[in-house]
Amino acid sequence: MIARIVTAIFSTFLLLLLLAVAAAAALFNAFGKVVNPAGSAAVAASAQATADIPADYLTLYQQAAATCPGLPWTVLAAIGKIESDHxxxxxxxxxxxxxxxxxxxxxxxxxxTWTAYNPPGTVGAAGAPSPYNPADAIPAATRKLCAEGARDGKDLRGALFSYNHATWYVNQVLDQADQYAAPPAVNAATAPTDAAAKAIAFARGQLGVPYLWGGDGPSEGGYDCSGLTKAAYASAGITLPRVAQDQYYATTRLPNSADIQPGDLVFFGTPTNVHHVGIAVGNGQMIEAPRPGVPVRVGPILYPGNDYLGVTRPRADV
Structure with a gap:
């Protein structure tokens, strides 16, 4: 009897493990790679970043982030901005x-905390490390974030929460980091159909428009996620339902193994509670109206901890 119970428990564990591996493989096949929340240390600086961040600090942020794979330099820079204006x-x-x-x-x-991440024997930029020297302080902040979950993008939000125990602080840092990252180029010419190309071109033209829940465009003060996708495809002559839940079921759903093409709609949530949608633009990126306080932007489709649901392809006969 005990042997049968142990065998059943082991079989259940093995099944769950196989399902997890299969899900991860499906996501990898769908995207080609797992994208970190705010990109990598190689993310280009936006015009705002180069105008706002002193050149020596910008170099220090980028060099320090390179020592912790998965930690974008933009996050370090955002902390420096919020904590002391660099x-x-x-x-x-x-x-x-x-x-x-x-x-x-x-x-x-x-x-x-300074002592914890600069133990005895640590050599600073000019002898003993000093919290007032950015050449010492920025690498120390990197070591702390990396140790607290930022490495490989495993738990960036958790790492930021460990830095300052407040959800508002985490959100403020990530929003500032978004502003410091130059959006990747979006090439509508790679879209597989004219409709997809037109939808992407329209969505790109809305970058920077404010988020507004229930919003259908600048004339109303902004977009929400499904308002943006509906307007983008309307510009291409394809009518979509107004809300993300209905868009998910009104468009052609693709298997997780399918390659995501520019113009595809990517959804988040569950089949009975779809709460977000964006337009794929290639290279693991999408144009989206993400949330209050964050304007229409180019962002990653997949990153650790999000609830990616699936992808659909709008058709002219919807």
Whole structure:
């Protein structure tokens, strides 16, 4: 009896493991690669980034991020912006001393955390590491984030939460990081059909338009996710339902093993609760109206922790 129970438990575990592997393989086949939440350390700097970040800090952010695969330099830069305006702030603790919470330097370390990530024997840029020297502080922040989950993009939000225990802080850092990353090029010419090319071209023209729940375009103040996809395909002569749930069922669903093509719609949620949709533009990217406070942008389709559902292909006879 005990042997049968053990065998059943093992069989169940093996089945779950195989299902997990199959799901991961399907996602890999669908996208070609797993995309990290904000790209990689090689992400190009946006015009805002080059205008706002001092050249020496920009170099330090990019060099430090390269030591932690999966941690975008834009995230380090966003922390530096929020914590000290890249060392330019005159608030207590940035250039000397500590603020009321005991935080020091451009990346705002408290003493215990600084010591934890600069143990005895650590060599700084100019001798003993200093939390006030960005050449020491930025690599230390990288080591902390990497140790707390940022490596390989496993838990970037968790790593940021460990840096400052507030959900609003995590969201603010990620939103600022988005602004520092130059959007990848979108080439509508690679779309498989004229309709897909027109939809992508329309969506690209909406980059930067504010998010507005229930919004159908700039005349109303912005788009929500399905408002954007509906308007994009309307420009190509294809009528889609208004909400993401209905768009999912009104378009041709593709198997997870299918290659995602520019112009395909990508959905998130569950079959009975579809909550987000974007337009694929190639190279694992999509144009989307993501959420309140974040305008229409180019972003990754797949990253650890999201709830990708599947892909569909709009047709002229929908």
């Amino acid at each position: 060392g330019r702030s005159d608030l207590p603790g940035v250039k000397s001393g500590a603020n009321g919470s005991g935080a020091m330097g451009p990346m705002q370390f408290i003493a215990d």
